[in-house]
Amino acid sequence: MPGARPERGNAQDTARECVLCGCCLEDCPLFAATNREELSPRAKALLSGPSKFTAATLDGDAVAELAGLCLACGKCEKLCPQGVSVPRLVARLRAEHPDFRQWLWKQWITRLQPCWSLAAKGAALVPQTLAPAGFGLALKGLRGLRPGKGLRPWLTITKFPVEAYQQHYGGRPAALFDGCVGSGPRKAWGHTARFLLRGLGAEHVEADFSCCGSTLGVAGLPEDQDRARRTNIEAWRKAGRPLLVTYCATCRKGLADYAAPGAGADIFADHDEEALWAASVTPLSSLLSGATAKAGRGAPAVVGYHRPCHADPQDADFKLLASLLGARLRTPAKGVCCGFGGIMQLGAPELSAQVGAACWEALDGALGYTAAPEVVSAYVLTGCSGCVLQLAATAPQNAGVGHWLEIMRTD
Ligand code: SF4
Ligand code: SF4
Structure with missing residues (x-):
């Protein structure tokens, strides 16, 4: 290789x-x-x-x-x-300048992934006061990700945009890219995503994807990133080069970057394959554009939206939620970073927390839960697994934080 x-x-x-x-x-x-x-x-x-x-x-x-x-x-x-x-x-x-943090991050992403669900459950048992120095924030985020801990679903899709989907993609298989969190502690996201694809009438194929590799690249592990990219391209080829459907903004960007100008490594067979890859990476929310939905019991009066820094340029998640939730949805006028930062969690968690606090301040400004706690709660949806983790770690007490897939009913 x-x-x-x-x-x-x-x-x-x-x-x-x-x-x-x-x-x-x-x-x-x-x-x-x-x-x-x-x-x-x-x-x-x-x-x-x-x-x-x-x-x-x-x-x-x-x-x-x-x-x-x-x-x-x-x-x-x-x-x-x-x-x-x-x-x-x-x-x-x-x-x-490799150091211990990189080694630890690499093990966490490439070797310990099967243990994430267990780690998330274990994190809930560690008293905050006994958390090892520098790991408190990461442990808190993990707690928020433990299986079964998601938001209660309250939104029913009443009409899927089947015709539009069939017009654009009919006849082409679609594979879901679950990413590290969606294939680990939050498998429920993947179940809901598959339900939504079925609703669209998509021909779903499974593929054996690995981590998208972006967090490894950012951490200064280019060889591991390259390995992850090649594994994913091979899995995509084996699945018949399907539409590559994502529901994590950072995974989407990570996958799109395989074919970005200057990406460098010759990981595609030729230019045509590279172009097909670029055209195949598609946010799930964009496929649902035109759907209608009904909010049921348990729906909060006000729902916040956190725009991930790595959202697609059209911010398809926001567009979908805005069309389904109407005036119920609020978001800060300008996207504010949650402060996750991958490996920076290990190096400077206090800075990560500081950025997280600024993010919640902006969300509070848009939602107003501090000003009117009796009618508005801190309830925030997003579309990135890293953001869910970080927002859960830095949220005010009793806040509701989750991926937008968590509010979708599947019954
Ligand atoms: S935008 Fe920032 S990084 Fe770019 S040239 Fe100006 S100072 Fe340098
Ligand atoms: S934290 Fe600042 S320096 Fe780092 S990528 Fe974001 S904007 Fe750039």
Whole structure:
């Protein structure tokens, strides 16, 4: 198997392209929550390599420390006029300075996945006061993910957009990509997703997918990411190159990135296969566009929506929920990062928690549960497994947090 190829130049080349304009500062959740310039994307780009602005470089330990302080939300790269990708730069720096956290993350994602459900149950038994230093937040998130702990379903789809689906995709099989959480502690998401596909009249095929690999890449484990990508492409080929249906925003982005410009490694047979892959990655919510639904007993008066940083450009999850829930649905005017950050949970959980607190503040501003607790509760839906984990870990007491699939009735 060919090894992973660098995606674009090296860390220093990427840093050289930064012109310190500061356009990226506006949306960086770490900078917004802390007001610390050294945590900003500009600082990461500047300090990680020589540029025309500085000849000095940090020593290895300092670079490694800096590299850990990024949520990989990608908000900065969307704003950068120079095309600098700080998450990619950080991933490369992490790869160049491996440490214990990476090893631990790799084991957790690649080897311990079958134990996640058990770990989620076990996390509920660990008293918060006895949680090992730095792991409190992750344990709290895991507790929120334990099997059977989801929201109570209250929304019934009354009409599926069968005709539209058949017009666009009829005759093409569809495979669900469950991702690490959907195939582990939250298998119920996958059951509901399959129910919805059946409602559309889709010809569903199962495929033996692994982790999408994005969290491994972000953690500075490019060879493991490459392995995950190849496994998934092979599984997709074996299943007959079906439509690739996702219900986790980060999985969707992770899969779409296989065919993104600059992805580098030659993982596809040819350009046609790469183009077919790119066209096949589809959010489940977009397939349900045009559905109608009825809210039953137990429906909250106000439902919050958290927009994942990795949501698809059209934010199909929000569009679907807005059409099904109408005025009941509220969301902050601007998407606010939940602060999950994958491996950063292990390196700087206090920063992750700080960003999480800012996210809940924005949700409260849109929902108003602090101002009117007797009529509004902190009840938030999202469409990303990492966001569910983080929101569950940072939520106010008695809040309801879950994937939007959890509110869908399947009876
Ligand atoms: S927007 Fe791009 S070029 Fe400008 S400071 Fe940020 S990383 Fe550098
Ligand atoms: S990826 Fe997100 S957290 Fe990291 S520097 Fe960019 S905006 Fe900030």
